Amino acid sequence: MLKPFNFHLFCDILNDHHRRCEKVLRRHTQRVVRCPITFNTTNMKLEPQPYQPPRQIGVHKIVLGVDFGTTFTGISWVSTEGAHVKVLDDVHCVRDWPGGDNAWKAPTRIAYGDENGSTGNTWGYEVSPRMKSYAWMKLLLDPEQKTKFDSADLSKSQGEGVLAKPDIKSPVEICADYLTEVASFAYQSLEKAVSPEVLQATPLDFWFTVPAVWSDKAKRDTLRAAQKAAKQAKLRAHQDSQVFLIREPEAAAIAALSSVTQGGSERDIAVGQSILVCDCGGGTVDLTAYEITAITPKPQFKELVVGIGGKCGSTYIDREFMKWMEHKFKKNYTDLGWEKRGPASRMMKEFEGHKKDFGKSTNSRKVYEIPLWMKNAKGSRYYDDDEGIVRIYEEDLKRMFDPIVTKVKDLLQHQLDSERRQTGKATTIKTIILVGGFGDSTYLNSVLRAWAKDRGIKLICPPNPQSAIVRGAAYSGLHGIQPSHRRSRLHYGFACHVAYDPMIHDKRDRFIWDWDNSVRASGDLYWQLGKGDLVDQNTKISFHVQRTMSIGGQLGKHETIVYMSDLDEAPARLRDPGVRKLVTFDSDFSNVNLANYPRRTVKGKTLCLVDCDYVVHFGHRKGVLCFSCLVAGKEIGNTTVTFENQSEQDRADGPGGLGGASPPCVMQ
Numbered sequence: 001m002l003k004p005f006n007f008h009l010f011c012d013i014l015n016d017h018h019r020r021c022e023k024v025l026r027r028h029t030q031r032v033v034r035c036p037i038t039f040n041t042t043n044m045k046l047e048p049q050p051y052q053p054p055r056q057i058g059v060h061k062i063v064l065g066v067d068f069g070t071t072f073t074g075i076s077w078v079s080t081e082g083a084h085v086k087v088l089d090d091v092h093c094v095r096d097w098p099g100g101d102n103a104w105k106a107p108t109r110i111a112y113g114d115e116n117g118s119t120g121n122t123w124g125y126e127v128s129p130r131m132k133s134y135a136w137m138k139l140l141l142d143p144e145q146k147t148k149f150d151s152a153d154l155s156k157s158q159g160e161g162v163l164a165k166p167d168i169k170s171p172v173e174i175c176a177d178y179l180t181e182v183a184s185f186a187y188q189s190l191e192k193a194v195s196p197e198v199l200q201a202t203p204l205d206f207w208f209t210v211p212a213v214w215s216d217k218a219k220r221d222t223l224r225a226a227q228k229a230a231k232q233a234k235l236r237a238h239q240d241s242q243v244f245l246i247r248e249p250e251a252a253a254i255a256a257l258s259s260v261t262q263g264g265s266e267r268d269i270a271v272g273q274s275i276l277v278c279d280c281g282g283g284t285v286d287l288t289a290y291e292i293t294a295i296t297p298k299p300q301f302k303e304l305v306v307g308i309g310g311k312c313g314s315t316y317i318d319r320e321f322m323k324w325m326e327h328k329f330k331k332n333y334t335d336l337g338w339e340k341r342g343p344a345s346r347m348m349k350e351f352e353g354h355k356k357d358f359g360k361s362t363n364s365r366k367v368y369e370i371p372l373w374m375k376n377a378k379g380s381r382y383y384d385d386d387e388g389i390v391r392i393y394e395e396d397l398k399r400m401f402d403p404i405v406t407k408v409k410d411l412l413q414h415q416l417d418s419e420r421r422q423t424g425k426a427t428t429i430k431t432i433i434l435v436g437g438f439g440d441s442t443y444l445n446s447v448l449r450a451w452a453k454d455r456g457i458k459l460i461c462p463p464n465p466q467s468a469i470v471r472g473a474a475y476s477g478l479h480g481i482q483p484s485h486r487r488s489r490l491h492y493g494f495a496c497h498v499a500y501d502p503m504i505h506d507k508r509d510r511f512i513w514d515w516d517n518s519v520r521a522s523g524d525l526y527w528q529l530g531k532g533d534l535v536d537q538n539t540k541i542s543f544h545v546q547r548t549m550s551i552g553g554q555l556g557k558h559e560t561i562v563y564m565s566d567l568d569e570a571p572a573r574l575r576d577p578g579v580r581k582l583v584t585f586d587s588d589f590s591n592v593n594l595a596n597y598p599r600r601t602v603k604g605k606t607l608c609l610v611d612c613d614y615v616v617h618f619g620h621r622k623g624v625l626c627f628s629c630l631v632a633g634k635e636i637g638n639t640t641v642t643f644e645n646q647s648e649q650d651r652a653d654g655p656g657g658l659g660g661a662s663p664p665c666v667m668q
Helices: 007-029 137-141 143-149 152-158 170-196 196-200 216-232 246-258 314-331 346-357 393-421 442-453 465-479 648-652
Strands: 037-040 045-047 060-070 072-079 109-111 204-210 242-247 272-279 286-294 298-308 367-371 388-393 429-435 459-460 491-499 510-512 521-530 541-549 555-563 578-589 599-602 605-617 622-630 637-643 665-667
Touching: 037 137, 037 196, 060 170, 060 216, 060 246, 060 465, 072 170, 072 465, 072 555, 109 170, 137 170, 137 216, 143 605, 152 216, 170 196, 204 216, 204 246, 216 242, 216 541, 216 637, 216 648, 242 465, 246 272, 246 286, 246 298, 246 429, 272 393, 286 393, 314 346, 314 393, 346 367, 367 622, 393 429, 429 442, 429 465, 459 648, 465 599, 491 541, 510 541, 521 541, 555 605, 578 605, 622 637
Parallel strands: 060 204, 204 242, 272 429, 429 459
Antiparallel strands: 037 045, 060 072, 272 286, 286 298, 367 388, 491 521, 491 555, 510 521, 541 605, 555 578, 578 637, 599 605, 605 622, 622 665
């Protein structure tokens, strides 16, 4: 029997629900956005808005992961709002890309409107093969990586715009232009999910991923491109919004560990064991090993050996396919327009599907068909000239995959050998975690699983491996998960002068020191941090310098250079091969009080010997290198840091948040 309806109780419930909704709305809307300008699309003018100081409330924020990849880019987000502790499944991935079909990521490709007769830029899936476009622009940020990848084969498979840019654009600018489009779209997606009012009132933490092998300057330029994109997109972001960087393998490890150890499970991975994260992307495969130090309440790990990378991503299979087509059909294929055989063509989309399917079938006689009309191609085992169908057989695809898969196995073996050399013991790596778009390949999985089993190692490929990095980036930012220790990928140090010894020093380095008229030799290197050394949040290197300064003259700026080397054995002298400049400190001593420092008169000038310390901090919360100069234990505020080959524009666009100043930093 139904109970009678209690109207008064219903009203109480309704009023209570209304009060709770009001409370949530107040909590969001009390945060006032500092947004000094807004873009008015009606009259196309910038209108100043009155500034209102923010009210201090809770720490609710939205954390976004941005996997800016060589070939594809992904976005994820998670909100701190809600009573329950957020898990990896609470991280949302953007999947409604313009022109995409519910894909995890969008192509990292941009076509400029002024080069294609249109009013705006086109990006991602909407770039057609007929457009003049640019791809792989991320690698332009690191000239060393660009040099490794640049080849005629790459241009053949990816088009003339690969690793290219308009002459008027810098690498940072073209990356920022692409990220501007991505940021605008992601912001629109968030507005739909949480409402424009809540979004403007909520701080955003952006976590951009970078390769483990990225140079320090490339990491800094990635940060600059991200900040420039946020400004160009005119995001109405909260004034407390910030940009951070995270290494790709760390993000992948965080996602994988959080997935397989959910609820504190040690079934697949246990404390004390080590894992090897293998990120197989479109352009590169990157590997990093970590030792697991804790699983609950959240995963904790430290880097085991210095990570490595290789040119064996899935696009290299595309190259093998194009070579096969050229060999089988010659000019019938190569004379086709780029729109019929380029990266976004129907032919390559069909081949992409076959790449994903390869390895699933047990039928060794399976035939993979690709529609492609070639006017003068004759019918054969590989071509149906009546239907315009290219036929690829199982053994053909295997020959395209195997050279790439072999390189991946070589990289895995290299990491196992590196650990053995470092520890002198048997490997502690018990699990390989396969992530990345190429990591989802059934054939790659089956081959690597057999390879790992022969070595007593388990292989895990978590669900949706192509999204592991972008979800891990957001999840890391949400819970503050990061390795307790990393391995330095370089030697870092300084050069100084010492007493001249004709037996060991080059005559070209000999000079007379003006302070005491002694014979000195310049160019001795002192490495404060070695390649492979452990780095934690407290790690810093410092170098004590005694500078001679003229009393009564212009103190001005003085330079000190930080050097680096990626050689296994650190060079001893500045003239040795393998030594490169990292940054130059420009420290202004104009306001330093010289009264308490020793002085003497030399050649009619009064000189003062000033003690100062140059410090490089490796453990900044944003994952950056930070620099400072200290005199008498106090930091000189007017110190600038310039990277080697850094332009004036680079210095003007120094890294910070989405606005405001920050110390001279770069991602470590």
